[in-house]
Amino acid sequence: MTTHDEPVSITPCPDGPLLVRGEIELRSADGTLIDPHRHTVALCRCGLSSIKPFCDGAHKTAGFRTEA
């Protein structure tokens, strides 16, 4: 279980999104607060998601590949 005192972690998934765990404040480009509705969020890094900034799994069908 994570508390507010635990550090935020960002973990890149191989060939996939960035998993962000912890209490964060997520905002759109215009500064609007985005409620992630969960404690761990997957942020798209392939650029193909239809629900940016979140990952929708499109990276899989697109064959997105990362170096690590």
Ligand code: FES
């Ligand atoms: S990383 Fe999953 S849709 Fe972009």
